[in-house]
Amino acid sequence: MKLFSARPLVQLLLPKLRIAMSRTLTTGTFQNSLPLNYRGGTRVQPIDSVGEEQAYEPSTGRVISTFPCSGEKEVNEAIQSAKAAFKIWSQKSGMERSRVLLEAARIIRERSEELATMETINNGKSIFEARVDIEISWQTLEYYAGLAGSMAGQHVQLTGGSFAYTRREPLGVCVGIGAWNYPFQIACWKSGPALACGNTMVYKPSPFTPITVVLLAEIFKEAGGPPGLFNVVQGGAATGEFLCNHPDVAKISFTGSVPTGSKIMGMAAKGIKPVTLELGGKSPLIIFSDSNLENAVNGAMMANFLTQGQVCCNGTRVFVQRDILEKFTEMVVEKVKKIQIGDPLLEDTRMGPLINRIQLDKVFGFIKGAKEQGAKILTGGDPYTPKDPKLKGGFFMNPCVLGNCKDDMTCVKEEIFGPVMSILPFDTEEEVLQRANNTTYGLAGGVFSRDIQRAHRVVAALQAGMCFINNYNVSPVELPFGGYKKSGFGRENGQVAMEYYSQLKTVCVEMGNVESVF
Numbered sequence: 001m002k003l004f005s006a007r008p009l010v011q012l013l014l015p016k017l018r019i020a021m022s023r024t025l026t027t028g029t030f031q032n033s034l035p036l037n038y039r040g041g042t043r044v045q046p047i048d049s050v051g052e053e054q055a056y057e058p059s060t061g062r063v064i065s066t067f068p069c070s071g072e073k074e075v076n077e078a079i080q081s082a083k084a085a086f087k088i089w090s091q092k093s094g095m096e097r098s099r100v101l102l103e104a105a106r107i108i109r110e111r112s113e114e115l116a117t118m119e120t121i122n123n124g125k126s127i128f129e130a131r132v133d134i135e136i137s138w139q140t141l142e143y144y145a146g147l148a149g150s151m152a153g154q155h156v157q158l159t160g161g162s163f164a165y166t167r168r169e170p171l172g173v174c175v176g177i178g179a180w181n182y183p184f185q186i187a188c189w190k191s192g193p194a195l196a197c198g199n200t201m202v203y204k205p206s207p208f209t210p211i212t213v214v215l216l217a218e219i220f221k222e223a224g225g226p227p228g229l230f231n232v233v234q235g236g237a238a239t240g241e242f243l244c245n246h247p248d249v250a251k252i253s254f255t256g257s258v259p260t261g262s263k264i265m266g267m268a269a270k271g272i273k274p275v276t277l278e279l280g281g282k283s284p285l286i287i288f289s290d291s292n293l294e295n296a297v298n299g300a301m302m303a304n305f306l307t308q309g310q311v312c313c314n315g316t317r318v319f320v321q322r323d324i325l326e327k328f329t330e331m332v333v334e335k336v337k338k339i340q341i342g343d344p345l346l347e348d349t350r351m352g353p354l355i356n357r358i359q360l361d362k363v364f365g366f367i368k369g370a371k372e373q374g375a376k377i378l379t380g381g382d383p384y385t386p387k388d389p390k391l392k393g394g395f396f397m398n399p400c401v402l403g404n405c406k407d408d409m410t411c412v413k414e415e416i417f418g419p420v421m422s423i424l425p426f427d428t429e430e431e432v433l434q435r436a437n438n439t440t441y442g443l444a445g446g447v448f449s450r451d452i453q454r455a456h457r458v459v460a461a462l463q464a465g466m467c468f469i470n471n472y473n474v475s476p477v478e479l480p481f482g483g484y485k486k487s488g489f490g491r492e493n494g495q496v497a498m499e500y501y502s503q504l505k506t507v508c509v510e511m512g513n514v515e516s517v518f
């Protein structure tokens with residue numbers, strides 16, 4: 001056993017203290033009292049604001065934080081902080097950057113229980129799922145730490161001994177704007193490759209989930225990142241627009257809805273800034289009658305009910321070949337009825353509340369519309385009333401399966417972003433492909449079949465960026481993730497994300513004399 005450690009005792013004890021503290025946090029107890037903006041390596045109150053927002057604990061409906069939305073001056077301060085840090089960070093070698101990212105990953109791993117608990121409190125997803133999100137988050141930083149050192153250019157031999165080389169350089173200050181369904185994970189999916197490439201970042205989470213991304217900012221600092229490496233501004237659309245329109249911003253990476261994505265692209269176009277757009281979806285999951293039925297049913301569950309169905313890539317249009325429709329439906333409905341709903345911090349819970357009242361009412365609106373258009377509610381779709389009195393104000397509902405669905409129903413055409421699965425029968429491969437692709441979205445798609453030739457043929461024809469064969473919603477960091485059509489462009493994760501956070505410089509070197517044509 002080592003008697004002396006390079007790390008001070010307080011640093012060694014802190015993680016244990018934090019874990020102990022997070023274990024004492026139960027639903028209904030957390031109240032934020034800290035500033036939620038972060039710049040220059042510290043939490044700050046914004047110097048100006050455009051109104052204020054409230055963040056909730058969705059399982060109780062309690063307000064856990066009221067905070068100012070950053071104004072133009074505060075946004076500028078955060079960007080200047082990132083700009084100053086860029087001068088230091090971009091000059092570091094890939095290996096030096098890698099060490100900071102690895103240390104940040106280690107700290108996240110060490111604090112995973114605390115981070116997952118906070119994510120659950122602010123987002124409402126089950127602690128079981130939040131732990132997975134945190135695991136994916138530190139894996140993301142580890143993965144990009146591994147790539148930071150291998151960011152390199154090419155050498156090209158030219159005539160007469162002359163040559164050229166390319167340099168892959170960072171872009172500068174990158175803006176990240178996130179959605180509320182995976183608050184910590186989305187921030188890592190953006191900051192991992194951005195920082196690995198030598199950029200710095202100003203990040204704006206959704207005003208619904210402002211809490212955990214500030215912890216990420218603190219972790220980057222604790223890991224040895226320079227002050228200003230990763231900054232946080234809080235707020236909604238107005239704050240986001242200050243960020244997107246700022247002349248010192250080199251790139252915008254956005255995760256959110258199609259309408260907002262379109263506005264972001266418009267702002268980026270004015271400044272000729274590159275954008276990554278990770279937008280919504282209405283993805284097809286195609287189940288052929290030769291599938292392993294148990295796996296197909298489990299796949300459909302994973303495609304529809306994670307994070308209360310609030311997942312961009314969910315396979316919500318479940319096409320089932322007609323001869324197994326009855327059996328499949330029966331098995332799915334049975335499983336959905338058994339989903340354990342309740343206090344998301346309890347170990348056995350698998351479904352918590354939706355993010356807020358507005359989202360819950362929106363989902364109920366879709367279900368009402370579906371009924372009016374002729375769909376049949378096979379289970380759920382109504383409010384869930386928890387027995388625990390502290391959860392009475394929570395935004396819970398029973399997960400829903402809709403039968404008798406038709407392609408032209410609103411519930412089949414539009415992204416619901418809630419726990420609602422639509423089942424659609426089909427007869428032939430050709431027919432189902434035409435129907436699956438008949439959407440303006442193109443984020444994901446899945447196929448279940450034992451016929452491997454058919455499975456590959458079908459995914460090749462699907463107009464979607466992320467496809468699954470015989471599984472769904474598996475997306476380790478090594479795999480590029482992103483959409484076709486209105487689901488966006490650019491990719492997160494995988495090696496390719498390094499290209500979206502860097503630019504290529506070509507240097508042409510003359511070794512002889514200059515021959516002028518004049």
Ligand SMILES: NC(=O)c1ccc[n+]([C@@H]2O[C@H](COP(=O)([O-])OP(=O)(O)OC[C@H]3O[C@@H](n4cnc5c(N)ncnc54)[C@H](O)[C@@H]3O)[C@@H](O)[C@H]2O)c1
Nearest residue numbers: 178179180205206236237240241256257260278279280312
């Ligand atoms: N493709 C993906 O990877 C992915 C992942 C998660 C969520 N999503 C999509 O996100 C949507 C749900 O998230 P949401 O409700 O937070 O989306 P949203 O578009 O309402 O908001 C996303 C973010 O944009 C900000 N914003 C809103 N208006 C803005 C403006 N004018 N300028 C700048 N920023 C602005 C919001 O404050 C928030 O931080 C769904 O459509 C879902 O499919 C996509």
Ligand SMILES: C[N+](C)(C)CCCC=O
Nearest residue numbers: 181182311312313473475
């Ligand atoms: C990790 N999942 C489940 C693939 C979700 C990715 C983020 C989309 O909302």
